[in-house]
Amino acid sequence: MNPLEIITRKRDRQKLSREQIFFLVDNFTAGKIPEYQFSAFLMAAILNGLDTDETFHLTEAMLYSGKSVVFKKTDHPVYDKHSTGGVGDKISLTLSPLLVSLGINIAMLSGRGLGHTGGTLDKLESIPGLNPFWSEAQIKSRLGKTGLAISGQTDKIAPADKKIYALRDLTATVESIPLITASILSKKLALKTDGIIFDIKVGSGAFMKTRRQATQLARSLLGVCQKFKRPAGCLLTDMSQPLGHNIGNYLEIMETVEFLKTGGPDDIRQVTFRLAYEIMRFQKPGIDRKKTYQQFSEAIESGRALSKFREFVKISGGKTGPLDNPKRYFKPQVSAIIRSEKKGFLHQFNTELIGKAALELGAGRRHIDDKTDPMAGIVIYKKLGQKIGKGEIIFRLYTSNKSVIGPVRKMLGDSVKIGKEKIASPKKIITLITR
Amino acid sequence: MNPLEIITRKRDRQKLSREQIFFLVDNFTAGKIPEYQFSAFLMAAILNGLDTDETFHLTEAMLYSGKSVVFKKTDHPVYDKHSTGGVGDKISLTLSPLLVSLGINIAMLSGRGLGHTGGTLDKLESIPGLNPFWSEAQIKSRLGKTGLAISGQTDKIAPADKKIYALRDLTATVESIPLITASILSKKLALKTDGIIFDIKVGSGAFMKTRRQATQLARSLLGVCQKFKRPAGCLLTDMSQPLGHNIGNYLEIMETVEFLKTGGPDDIRQVTFRLAYEIMRFQKPGIDRKKTYQQFSEAIESGRALSKFREFVKISGGKTGPLDNPKRYFKPQVSAIIRSEKKGFLHQFNTELIGKAALELGAGRRHIDDKTDPMAGIVIYKKLGQKIGKGEIIFRLYTSNKSVIGPVRKMLGDSVKIGKEKIASPKKIITLITR
Numbered sequence: 001m002n003p004l005e006i007i008t009r010k011r012d013r014q015k016l017s018r019e020q021i022f023f024l025v026d027n028f029t030a031g032k033i034p035e036y037q038f039s040a041f042l043m044a045a046i047l048n049g050l051d052t053d054e055t056f057h058l059t060e061a062m063l064y065s066g067k068s069v070v071f072k073k074t075d076h077p078v079y080d081k082h083s084t085g086g087v088g089d090k091i092s093l094t095l096s097p098l099l100v101s102l103g104i105n106i107a108m109l110s111g112r113g114l115g116h117t118g119g120t121l122d123k124l125e126s127i128p129g130l131n132p133f134w135s136e137a138q139i140k141s142r143l144g145k146t147g148l149a150i151s152g153q154t155d156k157i158a159p160a161d162k163k164i165y166a167l168r169d170l171t172a173t174v175e176s177i178p179l180i181t182a183s184i185l186s187k188k189l190a191l192k193t194d195g196i197i198f199d200i201k202v203g204s205g206a207f208m209k210t211r212r213q214a215t216q217l218a219r220s221l222l223g224v225c226q227k228f229k230r231p232a233g234c235l236l237t238d239m240s241q242p243l244g245h246n247i248g249n250y251l252e253i254m255e256t257v258e259f260l261k262t263g264g265p266d267d268i269r270q271v272t273f274r275l276a277y278e279i280m281r282f283q284k285p286g287i288d289r290k291k292t293y294q295q296f297s298e299a300i301e302s303g304r305a306l307s308k309f310r311e312f313v314k315i316s317g318g319k320t321g322p323l324d325n326p327k328r329y330f331k332p333q334v335s336a337i338i339r340s341e342k343k344g345f346l347h348q349f350n351t352e353l354i355g356k357a358a359l360e361l362g363a364g365r366r367h368i369d370d371k372t373d374p375m376a377g378i379v380i381y382k383k384l385g386q387k388i389g390k391g392e393i394i395f396r397l398y399t400s401n402k403s404v405i406g407p408v409r410k411m412l413g414d415s416v417k418i419g420k421e422k423i424a425s426p427k428k429i430i431t432l433i434t435r
Numbered sequence: 436m437n438p439l440e441i442i443t444r445k446r447d448r449q450k451l452s453r454e455q456i457f458f459l460v461d462n463f464t465a466g467k468i469p470e471y472q473f474s475a476f477l478m479a480a481i482l483n484g485l486d487t488d489e490t491f492h493l494t495e496a497m498l499y500s501g502k503s504v505v506f507k508k509t510d511h512p513v514y515d516k517h518s519t520g521g522v523g524d525k526i527s528l529t530l531s532p533l534l535v536s537l538g539i540n541i542a543m544l545s546g547r548g549l550g551h552t553g554g555t556l557d558k559l560e561s562i563p564g565l566n567p568f569w570s571e572a573q574i575k576s577r578l579g580k581t582g583l584a585i586s587g588q589t590d591k592i593a594p595a596d597k598k599i600y601a602l603r604d605l606t607a608t609v610e611s612i613p614l615i616t617a618s619i620l621s622k623k624l625a626l627k628t629d630g631i632i633f634d635i636k637v638g639s640g641a642f643m644k645t646r647r648q649a650t651q652l653a654r655s656l657l658g659v660c661q662k663f664k665r666p667a668g669c670l671l672t673d674m675s676q677p678l679g680h681n682i683g684n685y686l687e688i689m690e691t692v693e694f695l696k697t698g699g700p701d702d703i704r705q706v707t708f709r710l711a712y713e714i715m716r717f718q719k720p721g722i723d724r725k726k727t728y729q730q731f732s733e734a735i736e737s738g739r740a741l742s743k744f745r746e747f748v749k750i751s752g753g754k755t756g757p758l759d760n761p762k763r764y765f766k767p768q769v770s771a772i773i774r775s776e777k778k779g780f781l782h783q784f785n786t787e788l789i790g791k792a793a794l795e796l797g798a799g800r801r802h803i804d805d806k807t808d809p810m811a812g813i814v815i816y817k818k819l820g821q822k823i824g825k826g827e828i829i830f831r832l833y834t835s836n837k838s839v840i841g842p843v844r845k846m847l848g849d850s851v852k853i854g855k856e857k858i859a860s861p862k863k864i865i866t867l868i869t870r
Contacts, residue, residue: 004605167471172446
């Protein structure tokens with residue numbers, strides 16, 4: 001077997017075998033196949049496609065390039081939730097303590113924010129003292145202790161993915177359903193959970209701009225999960241506007257705490273509850289939605305959800321002050337407001353542009369090594385379909401970098417379309433795909 | 436402009452501009468774009484294609500990466516001939532002295548053999564003392580003096596091609612009409628000749644296995660030549676069997692001398708005369724073919740063609756003994772014969788396999804740095820369509836490496852199909868394409 005032969009097969013639209021895919025991935029990861037050959041393969045794979053079998057084998061090869069984390073069997077099932085990434089998406093943080101407070105354990109490996117989307121790790125790190133990088137032993141023991149493990153990925157998980165992703169990023173081979181599938185699942189499947197719920201974001205702030213693309217990704221993820229015999233479901237949710245009101249690391253912690261205390265804002269609750277419900281259905285497919293949502297509300301009202309989050313913050317070394325009095329810890333250097341220039345109804349957001357504005361303010365990172373500003377971000381006061389008066393505040397922004405306020409004003413101004421007609425606000429839950 | 440943007444455009448089937456193509460080629464050649472990005476571009480270009488404009492700009496960018504050779508204007512036009520490569524193809528050597536003896540100057544940059552096809556430079560070097568690597572100044576002055584310049588390519592000609600070709604070879608991006616076109620023409624156009632005739636080989640011993648592929652290449656070459664305003668024509672000739680009887684470096688010099696003395700063998704004469712005639716038609720489109728062929732025969736019979744070759748060999752530092760008494764200089768170490776195992780008619784050659792057998796014997800090279808054995812090679816006694824008796828000799832092989840005789844016997848045995856029915860021998864000239 002040699003790399004040239006395998007690249008040639010894919011170039012000529014022939015199907016690759018498990019052995020051929022493992023040969024490529026193993027040798028590339030070991031540094032025995034040069035980057036220029038692997039990037040030619042990636043481009044051929046993007047343009048000629050990989051079928052479900054090939055995507056499965058690619059996922060296997062990437063997954064088995066590293067270690068898996070196996071949990072002790074207990075009475076509590078362990079589930080994982082993955083979002084394809086959006087703006088203002090703090091659902092990992094709202095969902096996990098809620099479910100754990102109801103006896104469903106949650107384990108997830110999270111990532112840093114990159115580009116216009118935020119990352120759970122950056123949000124957690126905005127809590128003073130909190131270290132979200134756990135060892136494998138800590139992941140296991142803390143899950144056993146508290147029922148909740150959210151940690152940064154260790155180097156031992158799918159090292160092939162890390163190396164392949166870095167190359168894809170530089171060779172215009174990111175946008176490919178099979179490659180995205182293998183990248184997501186090689187990491188997700190390394191945690192031996194009892195099932196995974198995928199939150200696939202659709203719309204102007206998501207990687208999948210259309211429902212058609214999102215459906216393709218859902219079917220690809222489910223097809224490969226099935227081959228691994230891992231229960232999975234995909235919820236398509238709306239990303240035509242940011243989730244909640246707050247975008248930015250500490251700002252999203254504040255909104256998480258708000259949710260755990262009050263159950264709001266509305267859109268956060270809808271998405272959180274539905275994802276939590278779908279996870280509960282992995283175990284009991286027949287449960288009633290209304291009754292389950294009632295349980296969720298009770299877990300919030302009783303303070304049990306928040307107290308699970310408190311446990312998690314504590315065990316991670318974080319101060320719990322921000323959970324008691326979030327505003328006290330919010331210390332942005334500069335702020336500015338953006339008002340509407342006309343009256344009407346909020347017709348459209350360019351959500352990706354809003355994400356990029358938050359990045360400019362310091363909330364995100366362009367390169368994986370950039371530092372983020374925990375206090376930077378944006379608060380959005382209006383949602384799609386809402387009435388707005390001339391001069392009303394739409395955005396408030398926070399940053400420690402005064403010089404970006406001018407450009408960000410322009411970006412945020414450009415990100416909104418206000419029209420005369422009343423329009424309906426978009427549904428948060430688009431559809432559930434389970435096979 | 437950045438490379439990622441340009442790769443993305445080609446991946447998404449968008450047309451690239453002249454500026455974008457120059458940016459890629461210039462920066463790759465200068466080492467500023469890494470190989471892994473350029474190979475992703477190459478794969479995208481292969482799979483999504485390059486149109487005539489893009490191929491033209493790619494050719495320009497590669498051509499202008501190096502120098503051009505401009506000749507002094509004289510009464511003698513200067514033409515170039517290029518073959519896409521075949522087995523036993525010594526037409527550059529038979530054609531050039533013939534035309535030069537008739538007042539048509541010939542200048543060509545030739546290459547080494549690689550894989551199953553031979554190279555003009557290796558053949559020339561089998562003449563003791565001959566150095567086919569001329570400086571630019573020598574190319575010009577010797578062309579002025581003798582009317583004939585055949586030289587190895589200098590490093591100053593299209594350095595981008597050299598670098599790109601090395602990468603294509605390792606990334607399964609060789610087989611692409613636009614990339615082949617740009618590679619050939621970036622070198623050919625660097626010699627400022629008055630026109631180029633392309634001998635496009637078709638069949639089992641050629642890179643283009645079908646007439647359809649060969650026609651595509653012809654149209655691509657002509658399309659780009661037209662944009663450069665360089666007169667050009669493409670002759671499609673048969674490579675379903677080796678050209679002539681001799682394959683191997685010195686063996687082909689012997690056959691060249693045979694042609695220059697006697698006008699034979701028949702297939703060599705047919706291809707040489709037709710290509711020579713098409714070159715003469717660049718100047719005088721209306722000339723009569725029969726009369727021109729008559730002139731060719733006279734140039735041979737009078738000894739003028741051979742004496743031009745003698746001049747060329749002398750000026751290149753070579754001994755002329757091999758022209759006077761070729762056999763005296765043929766000193767192979769070992770030889771063997773291969774006989775037919777049955778009687779019938781010669782139905783088919785696997786010409787590529789014959790080329791590979793010659794390579795095994797030492798006549799060719801697998802890697803560009805390998806050394807060749809000047810005396811190694813194969814003589815073929817039978818041509819397609821000929822009657823053959825059981826036990827008749829089909830091949831005689833020569834080598835200095837005894838250990839390969841066994842495997843080569845097998846290869847050559849496998850390369851021939853003998854059938855019962857009489858069949859016609861294939862036409863040497865398939866068609867002429869001029870636009």
